[in-house]
Amino acid sequence: MKYVKPESFEVASQLLQNESGTSRILAGGTDVLVQLKAEMVEPDLMVDLKHLPGMQDITAENGGYRIGAAVPGAVVGEHDGVKAMWPGVVEGLELIGSTQVQGRATMAGNLCNGSPAADSVPALVTAGAMARVHGPDGARDVPVADIPQGPGKTNLSKGEFITSIFLPARPDHAGDAYLRFIPRTEMDIAVSSAAVSLVLDAAGTCRQAHVAVGAVAPTVRLVEKAGKALEGSQLDSDAIAAMKTAVEAACNPIDDKRGTIEFRTKTAAVLAERAARIAYSRAGGQS
Amino acid sequence: MALDSNPKQDFKIVGTRVPRPDGIDKVTGKAMYGADISAPGMLYGRILRSPHAHAKILSIDTSAAEQAPGVKAVVTSADFANPGDDYFRDIRDNCLAAGKALYDGHAIAAVAATSKSAAKAAIRLIKVEYEVLPHVTDVDAAMAPDAPIVQEGRALENVPKGMSQNVTTHVEFGHGDLDAGFAKADKIVERSFKTAATHQGYIEPQACMASLGADGRGEVWCCTQGQYMVRANCAEVLGIEASQLRVISSEIGGGFGGKTTTFIEPVALALSRKSGKPVKIVMTREEVLRATGPTVSTSMDVKIGMTKDGRITAAKADLRYQGGAFPNGTVEFGAQAAFAAYDLEAVQTLGWSVMTNRPKEVAYRAPGAPTAIYAVESVVDELCQDLGLDPLDVRIKNAARKGTLSAYGPTFDEIGLLATLEAAKAHPHYSAPLGPNQGRGLSCGFWFNFGGNTCVSLNLNDDGTVGVVEGNPDIGGSRASISMMAAEELDIPYDKVRTVIADTSSLGFNDVTDGSRVTFAVGLATIEAARAAKREMCSRVAKIWGLEEDAVTWEDGCVKPAGPNAGEHPPMSLAEIAAIANNTGGPIAGHHEVNADGAGVSFGVHLVDTEVDPETGATKILRYTIFQDAGKAVHPDYVEGQMQGGAVQGIGWALNEEYIYGEDGRLQNPGFLDYRVPVASDLPPIETVILEIPNPGHPYGVRGVGETPIVPPLAAIANAVSRAAGVRLTELPMSPPRLLKAITENA
Incomplete structure (x- = not known):
């Protein structure tokens, strides 16, 4: 295995494009190093990007925040601005691993690992977050929702990698939340999960609602019908029931050691309801 | 000598919360666990494991692995000896499969190489030709007459004819007339239960370093619950004499029963014998879970009858335990323990041991009891719910007590x-x-x-301190407890005593650390060793004072004249006696060897x-x-x-x-x-x-x-x-x- 610490994004991209064998990108390393140790992968090339410009920075931009691809969860979790604006995104990110893992784990890495159960992804999707992707043809911005392709796979091309994730500005009366189900209280992987992002009007009625679920399909799913079911409501029981029906309909999980199809589908809807109520309260709604 | 024979009631040290002797080393990382031992020229061992749950091994071709860079030895079951009985043969065949791979993860062959990566690469060069066989992992499925047979001809004679060969033992306990008992019941609940296999989950994976020379002498350093057990298993599997093998137990990062057998030590010894170098093997967590001992998994039926006022009239349990790919007897403990808490007129427990294509079961704290008692106590609880009774009152009403004929035979x-x-x-x-x-x-x-075989030596040092030598790895704080009991008995401060764990060549045989036996049995032997040392101290002082031995006594940590007739002599402390021991007959020590009863x-x-x-x-x-x-x-x-x-x-x-x-x-x-x-x-x-x-x-x-x-x-x-x-x-x-x-x- 060749380990390279390139001097620029351009060089990194070239190295990755020219590698004929298996390559991996190193940011936090909390997935890659574990896979190496478990002998799941033996890459020919490992490209370390942590040190490149902006990779470790959180910067205010257009009323939102740009978060470098190597910023660890622990740093995001102590950033007052990001926490206040996107508490659901931060709580999803902070659920990954342990305190020790949080010192390294990154949102971009969580996204590129391609797990349907990635904890930071559903809330990034409901936030409408954009990933800045660097590749052989330079930089482009891609919705986070479009990055995952299936378990362990992304839509990034050879030579491409994420350099930052942008969380957009928020209007007043907005809130988001993320919940996952795990059999324990920490140190686990979501059996099902849900993120909800809401924008209310002054009277507390949902004007915009996004609902995404994780671990219930090959990728994190934005459930448009579920969001629509909440819009125009104050989370009354009919709206919630319609939202849950839409969530259940969108689930396409597998039976495995972590949970059954039936269990994942039911709990995804339950978590979506609970997350919606938290997001509503964070947005200033009185339920 | 006034030495009491009834349990002591008043204590100075026993019952206090003194600092643990291993605490600082453990929190600072200085403690030496199984994987922390290395030697000059040491090789790294690695084990190839079966990807199949059940397969005939048609051939193993190790030639390419032997030629690989850095590889110094490759071993298979052919490198092991042929022990005389089933117990050791099963251990051997679990360490390296002979003829058949019996479960996913079963060890097939092993290499020793100059680096971990060379060992890893060499493992992939071993060519194993398998004929995959049908497998069974569920206990009920394994009992079916047409189930795939894990091993032929292993059933004991007490298993009724016509059952699957996977059923290896049958036990029955109980007394009284069940039919009459159930007839007296106002309510009968009968339920079936299943429990999954669990692992002990010790945080330290098995690890060892072994050296076996051309002269037939060897050493094993390993984390284990019993160094004498490791010696016996290795000596049998390798075909060497116990005296030629010294086993040293490391600090242990948890055992819970799971380290009462051997998996890697015989393999490391075989690799060392072949390569002429020390060989270290450290299991990964995946290997630990796939191939060391989990508990049994079970399928159980329990039927209990109760009167309206909460008296149990009859109770029956039928327990089916699978213990992996080798015969095991854990169900016997379950069948004995199931109703032990109850004073019953009519009770019967049946137990069946079953083989499946899973790893060989190993003890896990109170092996067999948690599952059986889970089934029994669930039914008792349901009866309490159905009859509107307080579950504690019902247990008090039916509780076993002194004089109860227990469900498994003895009277309490x-x-x-x-x-x-x-x-x-x-x-x-x-x-x-x-x-x-x-x-x-x-x-x-x-x-x-349990009590069991135990040896303790207690040595007085000339500065008035005391060393205790015992032969059981400390998995639950036994060094502290043993030092406390020695200090209590000798009436000296706790910090004047240091207890160490001997290797197999330094002390007589000790049973493994199991059965909750160490504080009981090693404690008992320590107290007796201290008493022997006290008798010797009395004898020395009597000589100094020119008295008969019965004219002196041990009191308040000193030897004193037994009474006014013995004359005026200032009391002599342990430290004073130890300081002049060389002039009064030589070093002073106490020993005790016992097969302890009365646990x-x-x-x-x-x-x-x-x-x-x-x-x-x-x-x-x-x-x-x-x-x-x-x-x-x-x-x-x-x-x-x-x-x-x-x-x-x-x-x-x-x-x-x-x-x-x-x-x-x-x-x-x-x-x-x-x-x-x-x-x-x-x-x-x-x-x-x-x-x-x-x-x-x-x-x-x-x-x-x-x-x-x-x-x-x-x-x-x-x-x-x-x-x-x-x-x-x-x-x-x-x-x-x-x-x-x-x-x-x-x-």
């Missing part, structure tokens, strides 16, 4: 069950209010406890409150209180730790831990991500109430405490969850998908 002497039940009843936990979706459960627990059975009661989320099937443990008879708690911190640790392991067993096998017979969850032991945030503070009803079999009244605490949690939690969820759960673990399904189907 002094036992602490009634006292623990009454302590539970009086505790504020039992009457605390419960909220919605909350339930309270309780269960009794029982373990036999005394142990009972406990666990009380637990749970809350169930009816929408997700998640269970939260809200409150947990343990009541247990310790006889005498030598070091209460360690006793509480044993009680709490058992509860935590039981919580994992009840809620999430399970061996999950796929259709292909392969283990699906060989890692701590999907084999879910509880994490700290899953647990409430676990309150402990230690009762001290002295054990007449020990000079200080000590009873073993290490195993009973894992027995009640399964049933206590199942009863609490069943009450909280409003539906009786009959399968472990009560994982959220299983619990949500039960709630949904009950709605």
